Amino acid sequence: MTEVVRDATSAPPHEASRPLVGVLALQGDVDEHVAMLRGIGARTLAVKTRAELDAVDGLIIPGGESTTVIRLLDRFELAEPLVARVRAGLPLWGTCMGMIVAATDVAGVDQRSLGLIDITVRRNAFGRQLASEEVPLAIPALGDDPFPAIFIRAPWIERAGAGVDVLASHGGHGVFVRQANVMGTSFHPELTSDSRVHAFFLEIVARSL
Amino acid sequence: MNDSGSQKGTVTVKRGLAQMLKGGVIMDVVTAEQAAIAQEAGAVAVMALERIPADIRLNGGVARMSDLALVQRIMDTVTIPVMAKARIGHLAEAQCLQALGVDYIDESEVLTPADDKYQIDKHKFDVPFVCGAKDLGEALRRIAEGAAMIRSKGEAGSGNIVEAVRHMRTIRDQIAELGAVPEEELVRRARDIGAPLDLIQYVAREKKLPVVLFCAGGVSTPADAALMMQLGAEGIFVGSGIFKAAAVYKNGVPEYDDNGFPKVNPDIALKYAKSIVAATTHFNDPKAIVAASMTLAGAKPMDGVDIRQLDEKQLMSVRGN
Numbered sequence: 001m002t003e004v005v006r007d008a009t010s011a012p013p014h015e016a017s018r019p020l021v022g023v024l025a026l027q028g029d030v031d032e033h034v035a036m037l038r039g040i041g042a043r044t045l046a047v048k049t050r051a052e053l054d055a056v057d058g059l060i061i062p063g064g065e066s067t068t069v070i071r072l073l074d075r076f077e078l079a080e081p082l083v084a085r086v087r088a089g090l091p092l093w094g095t096c097m098g099m100i101v102a103a104t105d106v107a108g109v110d111q112r113s114l115g116l117i118d119i120t121v122r123r124n125a126f127g128r129q130l131a132s133e134e135v136p137l138a139i140p141a142l143g144d145d146p147f148p149a150i151f152i153r154a155p156w157i158e159r160a161g162a163g164v165d166v167l168a169s170h171g172g173h174g175v176f177v178r179q180a181n182v183m184g185t186s187f188h189p190e191l192t193s194d195s196r197v198h199a200f201f202l203e204i205v206a207r208s209l
Numbered sequence: 210m211n212d213s214g215s216q217k218g219t220v221t222v223k224r225g226l227a228q229m230l231k232g233g234v235i236m237d238v239v240t241a242e243q244a245a246i247a248q249e250a251g252a253v254a255v256m257a258l259e260r261i262p263a264d265i266r267l268n269g270g271v272a273r274m275s276d277l278a279l280v281q282r283i284m285d286t287v288t289i290p291v292m293a294k295a296r297i298g299h300l301a302e303a304q305c306l307q308a309l310g311v312d313y314i315d316e317s318e319v320l321t322p323a324d325d326k327y328q329i330d331k332h333k334f335d336v337p338f339v340c341g342a343k344d345l346g347e348a349l350r351r352i353a354e355g356a357a358m359i360r361s362k363g364e365a366g367s368g369n370i371v372e373a374v375r376h377m378r379t380i381r382d383q384i385a386e387l388g389a390v391p392e393e394e395l396v397r398r399a400r401d402i403g404a405p406l407d408l409i410q411y412v413a414r415e416k417k418l419p420v421v422l423f424c425a426g427g428v429s430t431p432a433d434a435a436l437m438m439q440l441g442a443e444g445i446f447v448g449s450g451i452f453k454a455a456a457v458y459k460n461g462v463p464e465y466d467d468n469g470f471p472k473v474n475p476d477i478a479l480k481y482a483k484s485i486v487a488a489t490t491h492f493n494d495p496k497a498i499v500a501a502s503m504t505l506a507g508a509k510p511m512d513g514v515d516i517r518q519l520d521e522k523q524l525m526s527v528r529g530n
Contacts, residue, residue, distance in 0.1 A: 026490050027232040027253060048491065063229045065253040065289055072251060072490060075483075097229070109288060123288060129312035130335055132222040136214045152225045153290065153312070191225050 019205045022047040022056030026072040028064025028097060032190040036198045042205075050081055058091040058205035061098025063152070063188050066123065070101055070112055079114065086116050091181045091208050093201045099177075099184030100155055107158050117182040118161025119174075125156040126171065137187070139168040139176060142196045149175070149187035156186055181208060218335030223357035226290065226312065226337060227421035230254055230444055234434070234486050235423070237261050237448040240279070240470055241286040243478070247451075250482030254290040254313070256446065257283050262319050262366025262426075262525070263449035263511060264471060272320045274302040277309055284311065292339070297529050298324020307336040313358070315339045318528035319365045319448070328529060331355030341425065343376045343526055345383035345412070346402030350530075352420055353405045359418060361442070362526040363426020366449045368513030372526060373427040373437060380422065381441045388416040426526065429454065429510045431488030431501040438492035445489050451481045453511035477508050 018041070023033045025046035034044045037060075047053050059082070061069070073079040086092045086102075094102040094117075103113045105120040126133075132153060136146035149170070157174035160166050168176035175186035176197075181204065189197035233253030238244045244255045257275045259265075265272045274295050284291045290312035295302035297316055302323075306314050316329050318341050328351065331338040337357035342348035348359045361380060363373030387398060387409065399409040411419050424442035428434050429450035437445060455478035456471050457464045464472040484501040491497030521527065 025232070029228040029231055031231075032228060064231075065229070065233060067248055067289055068233055068251045068253050068486070072486070075251075075487065076490075111288075128284075128310050129222075129226055129290065129337065130307070130310055131217065132226065133215045133217045134219055134221055135216075150221060150225055152222055152229060188225065191221065191228065 018043050019057040019202070019209060020045055020055060021202065021205060022052065022059045024059060024061045024069070024098070026076070026078075027068050028062035029188070029190060030062050032188075033060050033062050033095075033198075036190050036195055037202070040195050040199055040202060042202055048076075050078060053078060053081055053085065056090075057209060058093075058201065059086075060201070061092070061094040061101055062190065063095050064097040066097045066100040066106075066113075067111065069097060070114075073101070073114075074112075083114050083116065086114075086182060089181055089208060091201065091205045092116060092183070094182075094184045095188055095190065096152065096154060096186060099186065102182060102184060104161070105159075117177065117179045117184055118164055119157050119177055119179075119184065120159040121155045121184075122158045123155050124153045125158075125173070126151055126154050129153055135170060135187075137168055137170060137175070139196075141167050142200065147189070147196065148192045148194055149189075150191045151175075151187050154186045157184075220357070223337035224420050227339070227358035230290070230423075231421060232490065233444050234482075234489050235292065235444065235446045236451055236482060237446070238283065238452070239275070240468075241282040242475070243452055243473065244283045244287045244291075246475055246478050247482055248287045248289050250479055251486040252289060252482065253444070254292055255283060255287060256315060256448075257291060257293040257311075258317075258319070259294075261449045261452055261471075263368065263453045264366070265319065266366040266514075266523070266525075272296075274299070274306065274320070277305060280306070280309060280311060284309075294320055295329070296320040297322040298327050298329060300329045303329050303334065303336075303338075307334055311336065313337050313339055316356075317341065318362060318525050322528050328354055331357075339423075341526070341529065342380065344379045344402070345387070346404045347530060348380060348418060348422075349402070349404035349408040349412070352408060352418070356420065358421050358423065360423040360425040360446055363424065363428075364516055365426045365525050367427050367516060367519075368429045368449065368453070368511045369516055370427040370429070370433045370436065372516055373424055373433075374440065376426075376526070377424055377437060377440045377442060380418075384412055384416060384418070387413045428485070429513065431484045431498050431505075434485045434488045435492040435498050438489055445485070447482075447485055449511055451478055451485065454478075454481050454508065456511075480504055480508060
């Protein structure tokens, strides 16, 4: 079947009012988040520059290496504007690496983080790659069906501040947290075909507008 | 599967770690000190090996898996994933690396092959493998054996990007071509390139490999990294390009430390590593590549070799098929 190709000018009138969700694209599994977001009807933008950061209505920091991305955020002078936008209410979701970058503290290592959600995370807490796993995870906020959670050299939440909701736990530790406009997951919904966590975030973005 | 329904060592988690490394640079290191420099520069992972490819090329002899005590020290030194190379077909080296707990194994043509017929049956391992490929058939054969990540081979230790370009273009062109042929032709295509039909069908349908595709073998400047990313690499392996550029010479002869490792200038290594990371991130922005290159003022990239002047027996990329 041939797909109908439309140019931007013939887009339906509501097109521009749909929220634009950015995925920080300095390093990590950006395409997987973009594909999932598009699948549930969001507009997306890969964010590498200040101008792109300024344009989005919500931001995902994907899976990747936290030591790499925190350095690149500083090197390319994106850390300060990112913190300012999130403090002013921009919805933010960090998956795995993204949650580490957004946390108040990283336990056990001398590593800078942005202090956007009041949690202490421990990196690679479940172990190295040989401990990476797929787990059916109970997440009551998303309904009765367990979520197919994929943990890869995953962090856990060692401490959650008073204003932080812990939405799911695994092995006795929080792995899905939310504090107002910021959420974090230890696992990778973007590697599955289950879009419920992305839909959950998209609703936070929609309500923030 | 245990009581909680947890599954480890699955295809999804093996391929998943490679997906987390996308857009990043994986750096060859031979010591824990080099691993620390790589992490400080923003590497997404380090690759432990006995000697960097340029030195293997220079000194000859048999290149093997790294000293395991050294791999352990590297694992203790950095928090990023640690990969390590095993010889082609050397399943006992791979078993050792898995038992040690490394995060990825590279069954690598850069080391001296241990088996001239068979590669390792990688499905039998819980630790994921990355393998090199010169073309689509080779990539899909490695995936059929269980590889969870592919890197185009290039010519390791040459400081010459031409083979990396050739292999990446070949893989990408063959993927594009498969995506355009009628379905009834796929069986013959599978026969022609020597790859399993189900993987051929996947590539024809999705127009990509089922695993992440990085580039290796010849990247020695920020512009080299940007070139390979523009050609479709999802990330970069740098072997000799960083620590060879930072090698310390006396009267034109490389100097060695007390343990027999080539001496490197840590400041130059850090600068090189950072510049290649920056160019990999902003590969589509020439101004950013200029800015990354400017930080190298005064430093000189590693010496390169003209691949056409090499004998067949000096090529690493022809090992494994």
